[in-house]
Amino acid sequence: MWYNDIRPDKDLKNDRYSLIMLDSRKNHFKRLLTDEDKKRTIENLIRLKEGLVEKVPAKKVDDNLLLCSWNIKNFGEIKNRTAESLYYIAEIINAFDIVALQEVNKDISEFKKVLKLLGSHWKHTLSDVTEGSSGNNERFGFMYDSRRVTHSGLSGELVISPEMMNENPIIRQLKRTPSFTGFESGWQKFSIVSLHLHPGEGGNGDGPSDKEIRKEEVKLLMKIMKKKMSKMSFEDRNMIILGDTNIYKEDEDIVELIADKGFVECGGLKGKYTNTSQSEIYDRIFLKVQDYFKIGTDAAGNELGDVFHLFDYVxxxxxxxxxxxxxxxxxxxxxxxxxxxxxxxxxxxxxxxxxxxMSDHLPVWLEIKTNSSVNFLKNTLKKF
Structure with missing residues (x-):
């Protein structure tokens, strides 16, 4: 993490430190943090770091990978988000290895500031903005620690072809075009689909209800996933679907559409509320993976995944x-x-x-085991 902006001014020398939290050119690159802001930010960062150490597993070389999904509310669109908050967002991201971000808006200046705070070893991918009013000028982003994970080169968006639709389709595309990105770490090679499904529980006059639209989005997504996975090489078939599903407690029939295609929800996250109001299970992680792809477990054998309650600390x-x-x-x-x-x-x-x-959603995460060598050797020995 890059903490120069929260140093006392007396520590800052023009020839020694570069700054990130500066206003725009039209405001003459004015500093965005006062001394009062700095002291408050430092106090909260200490508390936040302690909370992350307590609640999130440690990063272990050649052993694990920490995957997170987070809908950061209108990231880039909210104009009163402070430099202080960007520090907290970066600190949370820094606790993980890959973070899938939803609601990244057209303006990516805040996204870039967070990347700079994280340091040069953090890399990113960004999808294009989904055009039109229904897309809400949103895009999907990934930030990842290149010391721990690499981008496989696979990157794209999932677009529904006309041949896959019913004769009178409720929708023709998902409201926000999901991103599709490949990663590699240790023994594991996998792809992640990041999505943000249609929200709401109401009706729409004579048109389909919000739930009907959301259900149709999932049906189309599962169709295209089945088609893509059938064409992938064996080692590429570790597939993770995550993001802000906007699936409500009573939408279990939509969850079944995903489960019927062989995707399993992370046990550590199942049933846990993920919105700030603690009323809904919007943010989820589903996996369809091969035998050597394992989620970390605790001493009792429970899968390691959870919701990080950031407002306990900031x-x-x-x-x-x-x-x-x-x-x-x-x-x-x-x-x-x-x-x-x-x-x-x-x-x-x-x-x-x-x-x-920060956001009206909380980060959700799971631990992936990246070293499958022992299981591989035991299974290979049985073949003799």
Missing amino acids: YKNEPSEIKKYHKLMLKHKGNPSTLTSDAKFKTYFNRYWKRDQ
């Missing part, structure tokens, strides 16, 4: 913490005259401020 729902952001909330709120009491600040902080700074 933007905490405590009066003393909320008070630290009063001035910033007044500065960024459209009508600051409505913030007239601690109770009003608290409501705005929890409903809008912290979600705009």
Whole structure:
């Protein structure tokens, strides 16, 4: 991680340190962090780092790989997201090896800032923006630690061909075109499909309901996945589907469409709420993999995967913490005259401020075992 911007000004010398958190040219590259901001950021980073060490497995050379999926709310579109928050986003990403990002918007300036904070060994892929109002100017991104994992060279988008559709299709393409990317680490070679399905639970007048649209998206996705996997070489068939599925608790019939094609949800994530309100299981990871591809397990044999509850460490729902952001909330709120009491600040902080700074979704992750040599040798020995 690159922490120069949170050094005291007296430590900064023009010929020694470069800075990342600077405003635009039209604002004369003004510094984005005051001394007050720096101290608060450092205190929270220490707490966040301790939480990540406690909740996320350590990275082990030649043994494991940590995969994360995170919908960062309107990443690049929210204009009051602070430099402080970008530090927290980068610190969370840094705890993993591959992070699939949803809701990356057309403007990638914040995406680039986070990459610079992570350091030059962090690489990325980005899909094109899905055009049209339904695509919401969104794209998919991956950030990955090139010391631990490499991009296999496979990269593209999943587009539905006309031949795959019904005679009177509900939809012709997925609302946001999913990305399809290959990676390699140790013994493992695998591909990841990152998706963001149609949201909502309501009806749409005479048209199909939100759930019907989402279900049709999954049906089309499974069709194209079946076709692609049948043409892949054996070693490429480790397939992971992840992202913001917008699948609600009552949408188990949609989950079954995925399970029927042989995809299994990570046991460590199954049934765990992933939105900030802790009410829905939107963000999921499904796998269809070969025998030597294993998810890490704990001493009891439970698969290692979980939701990282970032608001236990930053933007905490405590009066003393909320008070630290009063001035910033007044500065960024459209009508600051409505913030007239601690109770009003608290409501705005929890409903809008912290979600705009970080996200309304929490990161989900799992551990992949990258060394299958023992299982391979044991199985090979049995053949003699």
